[in-house]
Amino acid sequence: MSAKHFVDDPTHAVLSSLHSLTLTNPSLLFDESNKIIYRHPSSLSSTRNVSLVSGGGSGHEPGFSAFVGSGLLTACVCGTIFASPSAEQIRKCLLHRLPADSQGTLIIATNYTGDVLNFGMAVEKARAMGKKVAMVVVGDDVGVGRKKSGKVGRRGLSGTALVVKICGALAEAGVGLAVCARVGSLVVENLVSLGASLSRVHVPGRAVQEAKDEEERLGLGLVEIGMGVHNEPGCEKVITDLPGLVQKMLAQMLDIGDKDRAYVKLERSDGTAMLVNNFGGVSNLELGAIVTEVIAQLERDYHVKPRRIIAGTIFGSLNGPGFGLSLLKLADTGLGPGKSMLELLDAPTEATGWSTSIKSETWEKDYKTGTESKEVDESEVKSSNLKVEPKLLEKALKSGLGRIIAAESEVTRFDSVVGDGDCGIGLKRGAEAILNLFRNTDMSDDAIASLEKIVQVVETSMDGTSGALYAIFLNSLAHTLRSQDTSSATPVTPAIWAKALGLSLEALGKYTPAQPGDRTLMDALYPFVKVLQKTGNVKEAADAAKKGADETKGMKASLGRSVYVGGKGYEEVPDPGAHGLSEFLTGLAEGLLG
Numbered sequence: 001m002s003a004k005h006f007v008d009d010p011t012h013a014v015l016s017s018l019h020s021l022t023l024t025n026p027s028l029l030f031d032e033s034n035k036i037i038y039r040h041p042s043s044l045s046s047t048r049n050v051s052l053v054s055g056g057g058s059g060h061e062p063g064f065s066a067f068v069g070s071g072l073l074t075a076c077v078c079g080t081i082f083a084s085p086s087a088e089q090i091r092k093c094l095l096h097r098l099p100a101d102s103q104g105t106l107i108i109a110t111n112y113t114g115d116v117l118n119f120g121m122a123v124e125k126a127r128a129m130g131k132k133v134a135m136v137v138v139g140d141d142v143g144v145g146r147k148k149s150g151k152v153g154r155r156g157l158s159g160t161a162l163v164v165k166i167c168g169a170l171a172e173a174g175v176g177l178a179v180c181a182r183v184g185s186l187v188v189e190n191l192v193s194l195g196a197s198l199s200r201v202h203v204p205g206r207a208v209q210e211a212k213d214e215e216e217r218l219g220l221g222l223v224e225i226g227m228g229v230h231n232e233p234g235c236e237k238v239i240t241d242l243p244g245l246v247q248k249m250l251a252q253m254l255d256i257g258d259k260d261r262a263y264v265k266l267e268r269s270d271g272t273a274m275l276v277n278n279f280g281g282v283s284n285l286e287l288g289a290i291v292t293e294v295i296a297q298l299e300r301d302y303h304v305k306p307r308r309i310i311a312g313t314i315f316g317s318l319n320g321p322g323f324g325l326s327l328l329k330l331a332d333t334g335l336g337p338g339k340s341m342l343e344l345l346d347a348p349t350e351a352t353g354w355s356t357s358i359k360s361e362t363w364e365k366d367y368k369t370g371t372e373s374k375e376v377d378e379s380e381v382k383s384s385n386l387k388v389e390p391k392l393l394e395k396a397l398k399s400g401l402g403r404i405i406a407a408e409s410e411v412t413r414f415d416s417v418v419g420d421g422d423c424g425i426g427l428k429r430g431a432e433a434i435l436n437l438f439r440n441t442d443m444s445d446d447a448i449a450s451l452e453k454i455v456q457v458v459e460t461s462m463d464g465t466s467g468a469l470y471a472i473f474l475n476s477l478a479h480t481l482r483s484q485d486t487s488s489a490t491p492v493t494p495a496i497w498a499k500a501l502g503l504s505l506e507a508l509g510k511y512t513p514a515q516p517g518d519r520t521l522m523d524a525l526y527p528f529v530k531v532l533q534k535t536g537n538v539k540e541a542a543d544a545a546k547k548g549a550d551e552t553k554g555m556k557a558s559l560g561r562s563v564y565v566g567g568k569g570y571e572e573v574p575d576p577g578a579h580g581l582s583e584f585l586t587g588l589a590e591g592l593l594g
Contacts, residue, residue, distance in 0.1 A: 010081050010205040014058045018065055018078060024352050028068055031097060034089045037068045038075035038097040045070065047099035050171040050180050054108045054164055055090070056115050057082040059203070060229060063161055063315040066353025072168035073351070074098060074105075081203050081318075082230045084114030090122035094131060104132030104177035108164050108184060110156025111139035112230075134177055136184035138163050140193040140326060142252050143226025143235050145260030154263070155228055157193040158277035158315040159326035162345070165354060169347035170339065183333050187341065190329035192253045192264050196234070196245060197227040197279060197322025225249060229279070229317040229324075246293050247301075249325055254302055264329050266304060271330035273345060274298070274306040278313040279320030287311060290323055308345055308363065310356050384448040384485045386492050392592070393450060394443055399591025400584040401431040407583045415576035418557070423576040426464055431584075433461035447492045448485075451478045466577055469512065469521065476507035494536040501529045516548065518558040521577035524549040528585055542582070542589035549574050549582035 007013040018037055022028045027043035030036070035058075041047065054064040055077035065076045077093045079085040094105060105126070109119040116137055126133045139154030167184045219237070223245055226234030238248065256262045266272070276291045291311045298304040307330065315324070330341045337343075346360040404427050412424030437457050443450045455474045462470060480503040484496055505526065514520040516527070527544035535541070552575035 004202050005204045008204055010203065013204050014078065014080060017058070017061060021066055021068070021352065025069055025350065027070070027350070031092075034092050035078040035085065036075055036089065036093045036097050037065045037078070038093070039068060039070075041099065043070065044074075044099060045172065046174065047101050048103055049099075049174055050177050051075070051098040051102045051105040052108070052164070052168050052171045052180075053077065053090075053093060053098070053105055054160075055079070055085055055119075056110055056112070057084055057230070059201075059318045060316050062313065062353025063158075064164065064353075067161070067164055067168075067351045069349055069351030069354075071172045071347055071349030071351065072164060072354060074171075079114075084112065084118045087118045087121035087125070090119055091125050094122060094126040094133065095129070104134065106167060106171070106177060106180045106184065107133065107135040108160065108167060109135065109137050110160050111137050111153055112156060113152070115156075132177055134181040136163065136167070136181055136188065138188050138191075140188065140191040141226075141228070142192050142194050142261045142263060143228070145235075145258075147260055155232075157195060157229060157326065158275055158324040159188075159191040159193040159328065161277075161314045161354075162191065162273065162275060162326060162328050163187045165347075165349075166341055166344040168349065168351075169344040170335075172347065173339065175335070175339070179335070183335070186331055186333065187328065190264055190331045191326065193324055193326040194225070194249050194253050195227050195229065195279070195322055195324035196223055196225045196249060197317075197320055198223055199321050200231045201280070201318040201320040203318065224322075225252070227322060229315065229320075231317075242290065242293055243297070246290070246297050250294070250297055250302065253325065253327060254304075264327075266302070266329060268303050271342065272304055272306045273308040273310070273328045273330060273342070275314060275324075275326040275328075276309070276311040277315055277324040277326065278311075279318075279322040279324065280313055280316040281319040281321035282323055287323065294325060307342060310345075312355055314353070382448075384446055384482060385487065385489050386447040386481060386485055386496070387445045387489050388447045388450065388492050390443045390445050390450070393447075394438055396588050396591030397454075398435065398438065399594070400587035401435055403583040403587030404428060404431040404580060407580060411576045411580045411583075414573040414579060417573050419576060422464065423466060423580065426462055426466055427580045427584075430458055430462040430467070430470070433457045448478055448481050451481065466521065469508065472511055473504050473508050473525075476504040477501065480504055480507075494532065494538065498529070498533040498536065502533050505529050514558075517555065519552045519555045519575045519578075520557075521575070521581045523552050523555075523575060524578040524581040524585065538589045538592055542585040545585045546582040549578035552578050 015032060018035060019030055021037055022030050027040050029038055029040050051074040053075045054073055057079045059081040064073065065078055067073045068076050075093050075097050077085045077090050098105060107119050107123060109115045119135060123133045123135050138156040138160040140159035141155040141157045144155060163184050166187055167180050170180045170183060221239050222237045224234040225236045225238065225248060252261055254266060256265050276294060278287050295309060333339055333341060343360060408424040408428040411427060412421055415421050415423035434454055434457050437453060441453065455478060458474060459471045477500055480500040514522040516523050524545040527548040528541045531544040532541035553573060554571045
């Protein structure tokens with residue numbers, strides 16, 4: 001194992017990965033010596049159907065080895081990482097791994113020199129032996145324009161997956177070789193793709209320093225538009241944000257005024273399908289954000305609303321931190337009902353690499369008609385007779401919240417040592433949300449009504465464990481305050497607050513076993529409440545909270561994420577949650593007394 005890969009031997013990585021496909025889909029077989037994944041003869045709906053074959057260098061998983069299965073490929077021939085399979089491998093697939101009585105074989109290859117030459121050579125050898133073979137070469141990239149690509153033409157990118165899917169569904173339906181090849185070419189003619197990446201990928205087996213050099217080659221903060229799936233340089237390096245990046249990419253793909261790249265002209269009436277392809281290193285969280293931005297700009301700037309949206313890792317580039325966009329104009333196949341491009345994309349498949357599971361009827365149903373459910377707000381607060389001075393309450397809370405915001409970097413530093421580094425940001429987010437409430441809402445003299453408004457903000461702005469603890473405690477505080485309500489207007493005294501806080505502390509104990517000494521925010525909350533109950537002095541209570549928080553330095557955690565982090569960092573910093581709370585309570589006391 002290396003610093004970059006669990007499997008450092010590239011040959012072992014490829015063979016093991018291919019073998020895994022037979023474990024996740026029992027209808028597949030693996031010819032290890034020729035790196036061929038192919039369907040078991042008994043899994044074929046008809047041996048007369050056109051056989052569909054694709055392939056290329058490994059490293060693009062799930063494309064195309066995981067596309068073998070009913071409704072997609074009959075076989076896939078794989079090379080080593082980023083290198084085309086040999087003509088001999090492909091020839092053996094055509095002669096020995098496909099049904100002998102098939103109507104013919106359609107090969108789909110990406111437009112890279114090695115793939116075109118080796119698949120082409122195998123095609124000619126098979127034809128010389130009397131086999132009926134056709135070949136569709138996919139070039140969908142617009143990153144390299146007509147002038148630069150010259151006679152080579154467009155590179156093959158993620159749009160190849162759409163060609164394979166449509167032709168695979170046709171073959172499964174029993175359509176002949178000539179028609180499958182014609183529709184495959186039609187798809188290519190109506191397809192545009194473009195990639196972008198934050199860095200190069202690292203290939204297993206190469207030196208760690210080489211990996212570092214690859215990562216640094218692009219430059220910090222830059223994104224490369226037009227990058228290929230084999231680390232090929234793109235057409236432009238820019239510093240931009242996601243909306244700016246998507247805007248540039250869609251312009252290259254769809255600007256009909258760009259004569260060098262205008263490959264497909266879209267009219268408003270044209271149907272489309274959009275594929276947002278993860279190169280392999282983009283988190284699903286970010287990929288979702290990318291999809292949202294792409295679709296929003298398509299509709300806003302181009303009046304294009306794709307009828308199908310496919311997102312995921314379809315045609316990868318190892319661990320590449322990038323993505324590709326492929327837009328398909330849904331041209332008429334001329335084959336009638338059941339065989340439109342849209343229906344062929346929706347057709348079922350058992351190939352594990354094609355993860356889309358939404359049925360045609362689900363896409364086509366109009367979900368905007370009919371009765372839409374409306375939220376009913378049942379949380380209207382009942383008024384109370386417990387009164388506070390609104391300006392004093394707001395002044396005290398602003399003082400405490402201001403200290404939380406000022407302490408964010410410090411709390412984050414502490415949490416980065418003993419936790420996951422999000423405590424300070426979470427507390428700051430909640431504090432800023434409450435301050436925003438004060439800016440937009442006039443607080444009343446009703447203590448419970450004011451507290452309920454704050455509780456609602458905490459519940460919606462703070463997440464994670466600390467957010468839940470604060471929400472439980474504050475909800476309980478509102479409840480226990482109401483239990484002390486009177487029939488006439490009554491100022492909320494320190495004694496009333498202390499009693500309510502004590503009962504809320506007990507309520508919180510139902511949901512967490514945390515106690516003082518466990519290195520949690522309870523080390524600050526518990527002494528604050530207890531001292532306030534005993535003395536009625538907010539300053540003394542806040543000082544006790546600070547003392548409790550400081551004493552967590554060197555205290556070993558019994559609860560929370562710090563338990564799993566380990567190490568000796570806890571000896572040098574206090575508990576982040578306790579420290580953040582003590583800052584708030586100190587500021588609260590200052591605001592009340594200052």
